[in-house]
Amino acid sequence: MSRYEEARKMYAALGADTEAALDTLKDVSVSVNCWQGDDLQGFDSPDKLSGGIQATGNYPGAARTPEELAADHDFAFSLMPGKKKLNLHSSYAVYEKGEVPDRSDIRPRHFKWWVDYAKERGLGIDFNPTFFSHPMVKNNLTLSSPDEEVRNYWIRHGKCCIRLAQYFAEETGMPSVVNIWIPDGYKDYPADRIGPRARFKASLDEILAEPRDPEKVFVTLESKVFGIGLEAYTVGSAEFCLAYAQEKGITPLMDNGHYHPTETVSDKISSLLLFHREIGLHLTRPMRWDSDHVVLFEDEIREIAKEIVRCKALDRVFIATDFFDGAINRISAWVTGVRSVQKALLYALLQPSEKLTALQNSADFTSLMVAQEELKTAPFGDVWDEYLSRCGVVKDYLPLVKKYESDVLSKR
Ligand code: RNT
Numbered sequence: 001m002s003r004y005e006e007a008r009k010m011y012a013a014l015g016a017d018t019e020a021a022l023d024t025l026k027d028v029s030v031s032v033n034c035w036q037g038d039d040l041q042g043f044d045s046p047d048k049l050s051g052g053i054q055a056t057g058n059y060p061g062a063a064r065t066p067e068e069l070a071a072d073h074d075f076a077f078s079l080m081p082g083k084k085k086l087n088l089h090s091s092y093a094v095y096e097k098g099e100v101p102d103r104s105d106i107r108p109r110h111f112k113w114w115v116d117y118a119k120e121r122g123l124g125i126d127f128n129p130t131f132f133s134h135p136m137v138k139n140n141l142t143l144s145s146p147d148e149e150v151r152n153y154w155i156r157h158g159k160c161c162i163r164l165a166q167y168f169a170e171e172t173g174m175p176s177v178v179n180i181w182i183p184d185g186y187k188d189y190p191a192d193r194i195g196p197r198a199r200f201k202a203s204l205d206e207i208l209a210e211p212r213d214p215e216k217v218f219v220t221l222e223s224k225v226f227g228i229g230l231e232a233y234t235v236g237s238a239e240f241c242l243a244y245a246q247e248k249g250i251t252p253l254m255d256n257g258h259y260h261p262t263e264t265v266s267d268k269i270s271s272l273l274l275f276h277r278e279i280g281l282h283l284t285r286p287m288r289w290d291s292d293h294v295v296l297f298e299d300e301i302r303e304i305a306k307e308i309v310r311c312k313a314l315d316r317v318f319i320a321t322d323f324f325d326g327a328i329n330r331i332s333a334w335v336t337g338v339r340s341v342q343k344a345l346l347y348a349l350l351q352p353s354e355k356l357t358a359l360q361n362s363a364d365f366t367s368l369m370v371a372q373e374e375l376k377t378a379p380f381g382d383v384w385d386e387y388l389s390r391c392g393v394v395k396d397y398l399p400l401v402k403k404y405e406s407d408v409l410s411k412r
Protein backbone atom coordinates (compact mmCIF):
# COMPACT_ATOMS: atom_id res chain seq x y z
CA MET A 1 0.00 0.00 0.00
CA SER A 2 1.34 3.47 -0.84
CA ARG A 3 2.06 5.94 1.92
CA TYR A 4 -0.89 8.01 0.75
CA GLU A 5 -3.25 5.01 0.86
CA GLU A 6 -2.09 4.30 4.36
CA ALA A 7 -2.60 7.93 5.35
CA ARG A 8 -6.05 7.99 3.78
CA LYS A 9 -7.09 5.07 5.98
CA MET A 10 -5.60 6.59 9.10
CA TYR A 11 -7.40 9.87 8.48
CA ALA A 12 -10.63 8.02 7.75
CA ALA A 13 -10.32 6.36 11.14
CA LEU A 14 -10.02 9.83 12.68
CA GLY A 15 -13.12 10.96 10.81
CA ALA A 16 -11.48 12.93 7.95
CA ASP A 17 -11.82 12.38 4.19
CA THR A 18 -8.51 12.99 2.42
CA GLU A 19 -10.00 12.70 -1.07
CA ALA A 20 -12.56 15.41 -0.33
CA ALA A 21 -9.84 17.58 1.16
CA LEU A 22 -7.57 17.26 -1.89
CA ASP A 23 -10.45 17.94 -4.19
CA THR A 24 -11.47 21.10 -2.34
CA LEU A 25 -7.96 22.47 -2.00
CA LYS A 26 -7.21 22.47 -5.72
CA ASP A 27 -9.87 25.14 -6.29
CA VAL A 28 -8.82 27.51 -3.50
CA SER A 29 -7.00 30.47 -4.93
CA VAL A 30 -4.21 32.31 -3.18
CA SER A 31 -3.37 35.82 -4.32
CA VAL A 32 0.42 35.98 -4.51
CA ASN A 33 2.04 39.29 -3.54
CA CYS A 34 4.25 40.42 -6.40
CA TRP A 35 6.30 42.54 -4.00
CA GLN A 36 8.21 39.56 -2.57
CA GLY A 37 10.06 39.59 -5.91
CA ASP A 38 11.79 42.96 -5.48
CA ASP A 39 11.43 44.00 -1.82
CA LEU A 40 8.49 46.25 -2.75
CA GLN A 41 10.64 48.58 -4.84
CA GLY A 42 8.26 48.82 -7.83
CA PHE A 43 9.03 50.58 -11.11
CA ASP A 44 7.57 54.06 -10.78
CA SER A 45 9.76 55.80 -8.22
CA PRO A 46 13.39 55.61 -7.17
CA ASP A 47 12.30 56.48 -3.61
CA LYS A 48 13.27 54.00 -0.93
CA LEU A 49 10.54 52.00 0.76
CA SER A 50 8.70 54.16 3.30
CA GLY A 51 5.42 54.17 5.19
CA GLY A 52 6.39 52.39 8.37
CA ILE A 53 7.11 49.15 6.53
CA GLN A 54 10.55 47.75 5.83
CA ALA A 55 12.15 45.09 3.71
CA THR A 56 15.49 44.03 5.08
CA GLY A 57 18.32 42.05 3.51
CA ASN A 58 20.25 42.47 0.30
CA TYR A 59 20.24 39.00 -1.19
CA PRO A 60 21.38 39.34 -4.81
CA GLY A 61 19.12 38.90 -7.82
CA ALA A 62 16.05 41.04 -7.05
CA ALA A 63 13.90 41.69 -10.14
CA ARG A 64 14.57 45.14 -11.62
CA THR A 65 12.19 45.25 -14.57
CA PRO A 66 8.70 43.99 -15.42
CA GLU A 67 10.29 41.30 -17.58
CA GLU A 68 12.46 40.05 -14.74
CA LEU A 69 9.62 40.14 -12.24
CA ALA A 70 7.34 38.29 -14.64
CA ALA A 71 9.98 35.63 -15.32
CA ASP A 72 10.42 35.16 -11.58
CA HIS A 73 6.66 34.88 -11.14
CA ASP A 74 6.47 32.25 -13.84
CA PHE A 75 9.18 30.21 -12.24
CA ALA A 76 7.81 30.60 -8.70
CA PHE A 77 4.24 29.78 -9.84
CA SER A 78 5.51 26.58 -11.47
CA LEU A 79 6.63 25.43 -8.02
CA MET A 80 3.35 26.24 -6.26
CA PRO A 81 0.44 23.81 -6.55
CA GLY A 82 -3.18 24.94 -6.91
CA LYS A 83 -4.79 28.16 -8.08
CA LYS A 84 -2.92 31.43 -7.98
CA LYS A 85 -3.85 35.05 -8.55
CA LEU A 86 -1.48 37.88 -9.34
CA ASN A 87 -1.45 40.58 -6.65
CA LEU A 88 0.00 43.85 -7.97
CA HIS A 89 0.69 47.23 -6.44
CA SER A 90 0.15 50.38 -8.47
CA SER A 91 3.90 51.08 -8.18
CA TYR A 92 4.43 48.23 -10.66
CA ALA A 93 2.92 50.28 -13.51
CA VAL A 94 4.84 49.93 -16.76
CA TYR A 95 5.73 53.29 -18.32
CA GLU A 96 7.05 54.10 -21.75
CA LYS A 97 10.58 55.43 -21.99
CA GLY A 98 10.57 59.14 -21.16
CA GLU A 99 7.07 59.09 -19.67
CA VAL A 100 6.92 60.70 -16.22
CA PRO A 101 5.10 58.44 -13.77
CA ASP A 102 2.19 60.09 -11.97
CA ARG A 103 0.22 58.06 -9.47
CA SER A 104 -2.68 60.45 -9.63
CA ASP A 105 -3.18 59.61 -13.29
CA ILE A 106 -2.54 55.90 -13.81
CA ARG A 107 -4.46 54.43 -16.68
CA PRO A 108 -5.16 51.00 -18.11
CA ARG A 109 -2.37 51.46 -20.65
CA HIS A 110 0.14 51.43 -17.78
CA PHE A 111 -1.06 47.98 -16.82
CA LYS A 112 -1.76 46.51 -20.24
CA TRP A 113 1.58 44.73 -20.02
CA TRP A 114 0.46 42.91 -16.85
CA VAL A 115 -3.01 42.25 -18.23
CA ASP A 116 -1.49 40.54 -21.26
CA TYR A 117 0.75 38.54 -18.95
CA ALA A 118 -2.19 37.48 -16.78
CA LYS A 119 -4.47 36.62 -19.71
CA GLU A 120 -1.86 34.42 -21.35
CA ARG A 121 -1.66 32.42 -18.14
CA GLY A 122 -5.34 32.48 -17.14
CA LEU A 123 -4.62 34.45 -13.98
CA GLY A 124 -6.88 36.93 -12.21
CA ILE A 125 -5.42 40.19 -10.90
CA ASP A 126 -5.83 41.77 -7.47
CA PHE A 127 -4.63 45.28 -6.93
CA ASN A 128 -3.32 47.73 -4.35
CA PRO A 129 -3.07 51.49 -4.57
CA THR A 130 0.42 52.49 -3.36
CA PHE A 131 0.12 55.20 -0.73
CA PHE A 132 3.81 55.09 0.28
CA SER A 133 7.37 55.36 -1.08
CA HIS A 134 6.52 58.53 -2.97
CA PRO A 135 7.36 62.25 -2.78
CA MET A 136 3.67 63.20 -2.43
CA VAL A 137 3.55 61.41 0.93
CA LYS A 138 4.18 64.49 3.08
CA ASN A 139 4.93 64.18 6.79
CA ASN A 140 3.88 60.52 6.60
CA LEU A 141 0.37 61.49 5.53
CA THR A 142 -1.72 60.78 2.43
CA LEU A 143 -5.52 60.55 2.55
CA SER A 144 -5.63 62.10 6.02
CA SER A 145 -3.35 65.03 5.27
CA PRO A 146 -4.44 68.54 6.29
CA ASP A 147 -2.75 69.73 3.09
CA GLU A 148 -5.52 69.62 0.49
CA GLU A 149 -3.06 69.31 -2.38
CA VAL A 150 -1.64 66.15 -0.85
CA ARG A 151 -5.02 64.74 0.12
CA ASN A 152 -6.49 65.38 -3.34
CA TYR A 153 -3.50 63.84 -5.06
CA TRP A 154 -4.07 60.59 -3.19
CA ILE A 155 -7.84 60.70 -3.69
CA ARG A 156 -7.19 60.83 -7.43
CA HIS A 157 -4.82 57.91 -6.99
CA GLY A 158 -7.47 55.86 -5.21
CA LYS A 159 -10.01 56.60 -7.91
CA CYS A 160 -7.57 55.56 -10.65
CA CYS A 161 -7.01 52.29 -8.83
CA ILE A 162 -10.72 51.49 -8.66
CA ARG A 163 -10.99 52.12 -12.40
CA LEU A 164 -8.00 49.85 -12.93
CA ALA A 165 -9.55 47.07 -10.87
CA GLN A 166 -12.65 47.33 -13.04
CA TYR A 167 -10.41 47.05 -16.10
CA PHE A 168 -8.61 43.99 -14.67
CA ALA A 169 -11.89 42.27 -13.87
CA GLU A 170 -13.28 42.94 -17.33
CA GLU A 171 -10.13 41.85 -19.13
CA THR A 172 -9.41 38.70 -17.14
CA GLY A 173 -13.04 37.71 -16.53
CA MET A 174 -12.19 37.27 -12.85
CA PRO A 175 -13.10 39.56 -9.96
CA SER A 176 -10.48 41.99 -8.75
CA VAL A 177 -9.89 42.87 -5.12
CA VAL A 178 -8.61 46.40 -4.66
CA ASN A 179 -7.11 46.82 -1.21
CA ILE A 180 -6.72 50.20 0.45
CA TRP A 181 -4.05 50.57 3.09
CA ILE A 182 -2.53 53.89 4.09
CA PRO A 183 0.50 54.36 6.34
CA ASP A 184 -0.73 57.65 7.83
CA GLY A 185 0.17 58.21 11.45
CA TYR A 186 2.32 60.03 13.98
CA LYS A 187 5.48 59.06 15.76
CA ASP A 188 4.54 60.80 18.98
CA TYR A 189 1.40 61.85 20.81
CA PRO A 190 -0.78 63.86 18.45
CA ALA A 191 -2.74 66.92 19.49
CA ASP A 192 -5.68 65.94 17.32
CA ARG A 193 -6.75 62.36 16.73
CA ILE A 194 -10.18 62.89 15.23
CA GLY A 195 -9.17 65.40 12.54
CA PRO A 196 -6.99 63.00 10.53
CA ARG A 197 -9.60 60.25 10.83
CA ALA A 198 -12.35 62.58 9.69
CA ARG A 199 -10.25 63.55 6.66
CA PHE A 200 -9.47 59.90 5.91
CA LYS A 201 -13.20 59.13 6.07
CA ALA A 202 -14.02 61.99 3.71
CA SER A 203 -11.27 60.89 1.31
CA LEU A 204 -12.52 57.31 1.25
CA ASP A 205 -16.04 58.57 0.56
CA GLU A 206 -14.71 60.40 -2.48
CA ILE A 207 -12.76 57.40 -3.71
CA LEU A 208 -15.74 55.09 -3.30
CA ALA A 209 -17.91 57.45 -5.31
CA GLU A 210 -16.03 56.06 -8.31
CA PRO A 211 -18.44 53.78 -10.19
CA ARG A 212 -17.68 50.07 -10.25
CA ASP A 213 -19.45 46.76 -10.67
CA PRO A 214 -19.74 45.41 -7.09
CA GLU A 215 -19.77 41.81 -8.32
CA LYS A 216 -16.47 42.31 -10.11
CA VAL A 217 -14.59 44.83 -8.01
CA PHE A 218 -14.26 44.25 -4.28
CA VAL A 219 -12.86 47.17 -2.34
CA THR A 220 -11.16 46.05 0.86
CA LEU A 221 -9.89 48.26 3.67
CA GLU A 222 -6.88 47.14 5.72
CA SER A 223 -6.29 48.42 9.26
CA LYS A 224 -3.06 48.52 11.23
CA VAL A 225 -1.95 48.96 14.82
CA PHE A 226 1.27 50.91 14.20
CA GLY A 227 4.20 51.28 11.83
CA ILE A 228 7.92 51.86 12.39
CA GLY A 229 8.39 55.58 13.07
CA LEU A 230 4.63 55.93 13.58
CA GLU A 231 4.33 54.34 16.97
CA ALA A 232 1.91 56.70 18.71
CA TYR A 233 -1.04 56.89 16.39
CA THR A 234 -2.35 55.18 13.25
CA VAL A 235 -5.17 56.87 11.37
CA GLY A 236 -6.52 53.64 9.84
CA SER A 237 -6.90 51.75 13.11
CA ALA A 238 -8.92 48.56 13.53
CA GLU A 239 -11.96 50.37 14.90
CA PHE A 240 -11.89 52.97 12.16
CA CYS A 241 -11.60 50.43 9.36
CA LEU A 242 -14.18 48.01 10.71
CA ALA A 243 -16.73 50.72 11.34
CA TYR A 244 -16.10 52.28 7.95
CA ALA A 245 -16.35 48.98 6.08
CA GLN A 246 -19.54 48.13 7.93
CA GLU A 247 -21.18 51.46 7.20
CA LYS A 248 -20.22 51.59 3.53
CA GLY A 249 -20.72 47.91 2.73
CA ILE A 250 -17.14 47.38 1.60
CA THR A 251 -14.96 44.45 2.65
CA PRO A 252 -12.77 44.50 5.76
CA LEU A 253 -9.27 43.08 5.37
CA MET A 254 -7.19 41.76 8.25
CA ASP A 255 -3.42 41.42 8.05
CA ASN A 256 -2.25 39.11 10.81
CA GLY A 257 0.76 41.36 11.43
CA HIS A 258 -1.45 44.32 12.25
CA TYR A 259 -2.68 43.61 15.77
CA HIS A 260 -1.32 43.68 19.29
CA PRO A 261 0.88 40.64 19.84
CA THR A 262 -1.55 38.67 21.99
CA GLU A 263 -4.49 39.25 19.65
CA THR A 264 -5.03 36.61 16.99
CA VAL A 265 -6.68 37.04 13.61
CA SER A 266 -7.89 33.43 13.84
CA ASP A 267 -10.25 34.53 16.61
CA LYS A 268 -11.56 37.50 14.62
CA ILE A 269 -12.58 35.71 11.42
CA SER A 270 -15.84 34.22 12.72
CA SER A 271 -17.05 37.58 14.02
CA LEU A 272 -16.46 39.34 10.74
CA LEU A 273 -18.05 36.53 8.76
CA LEU A 274 -21.26 37.04 10.69
CA PHE A 275 -21.49 40.63 9.51
CA HIS A 276 -19.87 40.66 6.06
CA ARG A 277 -20.54 38.61 2.95
CA GLU A 278 -16.80 38.57 2.20
CA ILE A 279 -13.65 39.32 4.16
CA GLY A 280 -10.04 39.73 3.07
CA LEU A 281 -6.87 38.40 4.66
CA HIS A 282 -3.21 39.30 4.33
CA LEU A 283 -1.24 36.32 5.56
CA THR A 284 2.17 37.07 6.92
CA ARG A 285 4.49 36.08 9.79
CA PRO A 286 4.98 38.93 12.21
CA MET A 287 8.16 38.39 14.21
CA ARG A 288 7.66 40.56 17.34
CA TRP A 289 6.34 43.34 15.08
CA ASP A 290 4.82 43.59 11.60
CA SER A 291 8.06 42.25 10.16
CA ASP A 292 6.48 40.45 7.20
CA HIS A 293 8.64 37.33 7.47
CA VAL A 294 7.86 34.50 5.04
CA VAL A 295 4.82 32.51 6.18
CA LEU A 296 5.75 29.12 7.64
CA PHE A 297 3.55 26.18 8.56
CA GLU A 298 2.99 27.31 12.13
CA ASP A 299 0.25 27.30 14.74
CA GLU A 300 -1.48 30.61 13.99
CA ILE A 301 -1.56 30.11 10.23
CA ARG A 302 -3.09 26.67 10.83
CA GLU A 303 -5.63 28.19 13.21
CA ILE A 304 -6.54 30.86 10.64
CA ALA A 305 -7.00 28.18 7.99
CA LYS A 306 -9.08 26.06 10.36
CA GLU A 307 -11.39 29.01 10.97
CA ILE A 308 -11.93 29.60 7.25
CA VAL A 309 -12.70 25.93 6.71
CA ARG A 310 -14.81 25.38 9.83
CA CYS A 311 -16.90 28.44 9.00
CA LYS A 312 -17.38 26.94 5.51
CA ALA A 313 -16.11 30.23 4.17
CA LEU A 314 -13.54 29.21 1.54
CA ASP A 315 -15.63 31.07 -1.05
CA ARG A 316 -16.06 34.15 1.15
CA VAL A 317 -12.48 34.86 2.11
CA PHE A 318 -10.02 36.57 -0.22
CA ILE A 319 -6.78 34.91 0.76
CA ALA A 320 -3.64 36.86 -0.08
CA THR A 321 -0.04 36.63 1.06
CA ASP A 322 1.83 39.68 2.31
CA PHE A 323 5.48 39.09 3.17
CA PHE A 324 8.76 40.39 1.82
CA ASP A 325 12.09 38.99 2.90
CA GLY A 326 15.15 40.32 1.07
CA ALA A 327 17.59 38.25 3.12
CA ILE A 328 17.06 34.95 1.34
CA ASN A 329 16.48 33.79 -2.22
CA ARG A 330 13.27 35.64 -3.06
CA ILE A 331 11.83 32.87 -5.18
CA SER A 332 12.32 30.29 -2.48
CA ALA A 333 10.69 32.78 -0.09
CA TRP A 334 7.67 33.06 -2.37
CA VAL A 335 7.31 29.31 -2.78
CA THR A 336 7.80 28.51 0.89
CA GLY A 337 5.31 31.17 1.94
CA VAL A 338 2.57 30.27 -0.50
CA ARG A 339 3.02 26.54 0.07
CA SER A 340 2.76 27.14 3.82
CA VAL A 341 -0.61 28.79 3.33
CA GLN A 342 -1.74 25.90 1.16
CA LYS A 343 -0.44 23.36 3.65
CA ALA A 344 -2.38 25.10 6.41
CA LEU A 345 -5.53 24.93 4.29
CA LEU A 346 -5.03 21.23 3.65
CA TYR A 347 -4.35 20.65 7.34
CA ALA A 348 -7.60 22.45 8.12
CA LEU A 349 -9.52 20.44 5.55
CA LEU A 350 -8.31 17.29 7.29
CA GLN A 351 -9.92 18.21 10.61
CA PRO A 352 -13.08 16.23 11.38
CA SER A 353 -14.84 19.47 12.28
CA GLU A 354 -18.30 18.08 12.84
CA LYS A 355 -17.05 15.42 15.19
CA LEU A 356 -14.98 17.96 17.13
CA THR A 357 -17.86 20.42 17.32
CA ALA A 358 -20.13 17.70 18.69
CA LEU A 359 -17.59 17.04 21.45
CA GLN A 360 -17.53 20.76 22.27
CA ASN A 361 -21.33 20.98 22.33
CA SER A 362 -21.67 17.96 24.59
CA ALA A 363 -19.08 19.54 26.88
CA ASP A 364 -16.77 16.54 26.53
CA PHE A 365 -13.66 18.67 26.67
CA THR A 366 -11.50 15.72 27.67
CA SER A 367 -12.25 13.87 24.45
CA LEU A 368 -11.95 17.10 22.48
CA MET A 369 -8.45 17.69 23.78
CA VAL A 370 -7.34 14.13 23.07
CA ALA A 371 -8.85 14.14 19.56
CA GLN A 372 -7.21 17.47 18.68
CA GLU A 373 -3.84 16.23 19.92
CA GLU A 374 -4.19 12.98 18.00
CA LEU A 375 -4.67 14.91 14.75
CA LYS A 376 -1.37 16.72 15.17
CA THR A 377 0.65 13.55 14.58
CA ALA A 378 -1.56 12.10 11.83
CA PRO A 379 0.39 11.48 8.59
CA PHE A 380 -0.25 14.90 7.13
CA GLY A 381 2.97 14.96 5.08
CA ASP A 382 1.88 11.99 3.01
CA VAL A 383 -1.36 13.73 2.03
CA TRP A 384 0.50 16.94 1.18
CA ASP A 385 2.96 14.99 -0.99
CA GLU A 386 0.02 13.37 -2.75
CA TYR A 387 -1.42 16.83 -3.43
CA LEU A 388 1.84 18.04 -4.96
CA SER A 389 2.08 15.00 -7.16
CA ARG A 390 -1.53 15.29 -8.33
CA CYS A 391 -0.86 18.93 -9.19
CA GLY A 392 2.28 17.92 -11.08
CA VAL A 393 4.52 20.04 -8.88
CA VAL A 394 7.85 18.83 -7.50
CA LYS A 395 8.20 18.37 -3.76
CA ASP A 396 11.87 19.22 -3.51
CA TYR A 397 12.03 22.61 -5.16
CA LEU A 398 15.26 23.87 -3.72
CA PRO A 399 17.61 22.34 -6.34
CA LEU A 400 15.52 23.99 -9.07
CA VAL A 401 15.62 27.34 -7.28
CA LYS A 402 19.40 27.04 -6.88
CA LYS A 403 19.75 26.31 -10.56
CA TYR A 404 17.60 29.34 -11.46
CA GLU A 405 19.73 31.38 -9.13
CA SER A 406 22.94 30.44 -10.91
CA ASP A 407 21.44 30.54 -14.43
CA VAL A 408 19.32 33.70 -14.09
CA LEU A 409 19.49 35.63 -10.84
CA SER A 410 23.27 35.71 -10.52
CA LYS A 411 23.53 37.38 -13.95
CA ARG A 412 21.47 40.42 -12.87
C1 RNT B 1 1.55 47.32 5.39
C2 RNT B 1 0.41 46.54 4.88
C3 RNT B 1 0.25 46.49 3.40
C4 RNT B 1 1.55 46.31 2.67
C5 RNT B 1 1.39 45.96 1.22
C6 RNT B 1 2.67 46.07 0.50
O1 RNT B 1 1.74 47.19 6.73
O2 RNT B 1 0.45 45.24 5.39
O3 RNT B 1 -0.66 45.51 3.07
O4 RNT B 1 2.33 45.33 3.28
O5 RNT B 1 0.40 46.71 0.67
Ligand code: ZN
Nearest residue numbers: 222255282322
Ligand atom coordinates in the same frame (compact mmCIF):
# COMPACT_ATOMS: atom_id res chain seq x y z
ZN1 ZN C 1 -0.93 43.80 4.57
